[in-house]
Amino acid sequence: MENNNISILGAGLIGSLLGIFLRKRGLDVSIFEKREDRRHQLYKEEGRSINMALSDRGWKALEKVGLKDKIKDLAIPMYGRRIHDEHGNTTFQQYGKDGEAIYSISRGKFNQILVDEAEKVGVQLNFEHKCEDVNIYKKQIKFSLPKWEAKKHQANVIIGADGAYSALRSSMQKQERFDFSQHYISHGYKELSIPPTAEGEFAMDPNALHIWPRGKFMLIALPNPDKSFTCTLFLPFEGTKVCFDKIHDKKDVESVFKTYFNDAYNMMPTLGEDFFKNPTSALITINCYPWVKNQCLLIGDASHAMVPFYGQGMNCGFEDCYVLDGLIEKYGTTSWELIFEKFQKMRKPDTDAISQLALENFIEMRDAVSDPKFLIRKKIEARLHELYPKEWIPLYTMVTFSDIPYSEAYAQGKIQDRIMNKVMADPLITQNWDKLDYEDIIDQVETARMV
């Protein structure tokens, strides 16, 4: 049963969850992770990871391996966006129906639980194994270990869950006919923090994702269980009035924050230090195909890293695991070729769609959400959804609160977009929005779908 020996690269969120799924199917699973095992150290954020927002697709996968309840304790529901304007006024935009939420969770603790669970169910963990190269044909993995040691591992099935800078993908890239692209957006990000108040309370409403949209840039904040918020500042690297290249010292930081994020500034006592201590990171989009070669498979960010603006990177990776597990459930493990082939064919259009939506949503987050007409538009869409719950599901709801394939959500969203652009073109829409002919709008959807 050589074929039931699985080597996973990466003990991150996707790699460890996948390990659990596969082990539960009775397979022998080894995970190789380049970092050291940090589980038994004091829990500490890495300084450069964006807080995660767990939503329905992620929960669905966690539920299938029985981890939903355990994780729920760590997660803080965010029922909507709280928009901060330049004067410190805020407005709340609910994400979905009452009770629907995305859940703020910190990567470190979450990852620790998944790794612990993987170990518990019998996954072999190998830390401090840095993959240097994979010979795809021989399925041999070269690892470098601490103290200049090296190790060759003969694998049978290799799954690369090793992230946006995947080593397995680098090896696949050298194969003929491997399509690949890496693209950086013009913005970078930096993590900052809002500590609890002197009274030990959350400094803002904890049940919202806070956004300070400023057109070309923005600040966001997500709540943590310790009553702090993790903030992420997204700025262009260079070339605009406000950009990372033009911030040289604490005075510059303060000036930007006082001007654009004054209410946040007043909650950030260590802003100046944090800004120069934490790295400025870039945001990459990865596209590649095929994901499979000779029983080597790419999964999660390794095959489709996306920008974080739809909060779906991790959720999509978890759905990858769920879908792959479903294929194993259906076809067994006698032919990995069959399963991997079906997996990539089925999954690629969906990951392309969410990757594109993530890029598009950046503009919505940093700009559109502060437009009063955007609010009207959301209200109209919510009303449509209320009146015609199946015929009109807002795009955000399809992506976040359903498991409709991303590609279908994408196509549907484009139809809705065209129709709503026409609706919003009415100059009196601000007054008239609740007197619209909603039935006619739904008819337009039906017609568009048939074309």
Added chain:
Amino acid sequence: MENNNISILGAGLIGSLLGIFLRKRGLDVSIFEKREDRRHQLYKEEGRSINMALSDRGWKALEKVGLKDKIKDLAIPMYGRRIHDEHGNTTFQQYGKDGEAIYSISRGKFNQILVDEAEKVGVQLNFEHKCEDVNIYKKQIKFSLPKWEAKKHQANVIIGADGAYSALRSSMQKQERFDFSQHYISHGYKELSIPPTAEGEFAMDPNALHIWPRGKFMLIALPNPDKSFTCTLFLPFEGTKVCFDKIHDKKDVESVFKTYFNDAYNMMPTLGEDFFKNPTSALITINCYPWVKNQCLLIGDASHAMVPFYGQGMNCGFEDCYVLDGLIEKYGTTSWELIFEKFQKMRKPDTDAISQLALENFIEMRDAVSDPKFLIRKKIEARLHELYPKEWIPLYTMVTFSDIPYSEAYAQGKIQDRIMNKVMADPLITQNWDKLDYEDIIDQVETARMV
């Protein structure tokens, strides 16, 4: 004068021509080439290189270094396409005005002359130096040499002219914020041959590029000085009725050729052997940016490999050298940062344009050229060019017989396309084409340009 020490990776067509340009500017130039020095061996084709078609941009660069006349002796002018239909009937489509031609030349001999010339003007040649890695920050190059030897080279300025699978680019790809894509088309190619006749003559008209367009696939042939033709067969790899995957033995090859290329088949006595001796190669498009990092520059295919269907890959690479030399002429060599920055900013839109045109031209070559309406269209465009030589220059002419920036040619071509599509929509165009209101067409161009 450390700064005047240039290390070029690759002694191919672009690397050696660039070496000549830079040496002539008084710089110290070393070229490192992974292959052995084959100049003193019997001249032999490599089996997988498509014959080159030299056109105006290429000649312009060769002229600037004084090599035009020397090369002209090796090159065979092709004044147009000769289209072969399935019954062996041919038609001739002139490329430009009388006397305008592209020139068939074999890569091997051409490369040899450029390397000889580089050596003559004082370029240091280092063969059998395979670049394994470049440390971009330290500008150190690691080479592997024959017999497992290795060598570290400290460079000052590094230029990667090392082709579509560039080692310098691989090192740059690991840098943050390096945009990169490699994309393969669904077709591959195989080189074949038509020898001279028993009488020692060309088997077909030597002053044409022969095309057997068959919709989803095609065969082409270019003349050689030894009176043979080098043929290239372009087929989908898989999934269609006629594709590489479905050709298993000589019988299959013969059946395809007898059915689709019967006149060529009768001129190819070694077809069966050639087909299985020669490799099937893939066709890659490379896009990346920036091309420059810390005085390391990518040039030619290393920065913008394109499919061969516009015959511009080499010409574009030569124009790269011409443009770079022009910048050195203008700004001197005190700041390579300045020159390289200006080079990439100026050149990127043009190489993007020709790369896109090359993809689009595949459809024209394998399909459109056999459509009678395509011929009418070309006639109308030729007439327009005759009547309004400045206002209407056919796209092929702009690309091939001028040095209009590729990006301008591209934009102009799109305008022409829209106008010609309208013109061709007339169901009676076949009868009416020479009674058109040509002035009105030109007016449409003017209007479109202003928008």
